[in-house]
Amino acid sequence: MTQTDLPDDDDVVIELAEIFHLLGDPMRLRIVLRCLAGEAAVGDIAASVGASTALTSHHLRLLKAARLVRFRKQGKQIFYTLSDHHVRHMIEDMRDHIREPDHD
Numbered sequence: 060m061t062q063t064d065l066p067d068d069d070d071v072v073i074e075l076a077e078i079f080h081l082l083g084d085p086m087r088l089r090i091v092l093r094c095l096a097g098e099a100a101v102g103d104i105a106a107s108v109g110a111s112t113a114l115t116s117h118h119l120r121l122l123k124a125a126r127l128v129r130f131r132k133q134g135k136q137i138f139y140t141l142s143d144h145h146v147r148h149m150i151e152d153m154r155d156h157i158r159e160p161d162h163d
Contacts, residue, residue: 077125078125078127081121081122081125081127082127084118086108086110086114086118087118087121087122089108090104090108090115090118090119090122090128091122091127091128091141091146091150092150093107093108094128094139094140094141095141095147095150095151097140098131098138098139098140099138099139099140100136100137100138101115101116101119101136101137101138101139104119104139119139123139126142127141127142127146128140128141128142128146129141129142
């Protein structure tokens with residue numbers, strides 16, 4: 060990375076730090092990983108991550124505010140998915156990075 064590649068806007072740096080802070084919570088990361096599989100109802104996400112619907116909804120609101128997930132309503136149900144391909148690539152790239160053997 061060259062000096063010109065570094066973000067020169069403090070707002071960008073702060074927002075990036077907030078996103079990584081959000082993803083540093085294991086429950087929120089599990090929710091995002093669940094959303095990699097595709098759209099799901101809040102109750103289904105809660106069941107798959109082993110949390111209550113209320114707690115899952117709280118985490119989803121935080122993730123939505125950070126633009127990591129988006130939702131759609133169908134009747135009384137709310138379905139969540141990853142917000143876009145950037146989020147998908149970020150998570151998949153980091154997962155692949157972790158799975159790589161050490162090159163020391």
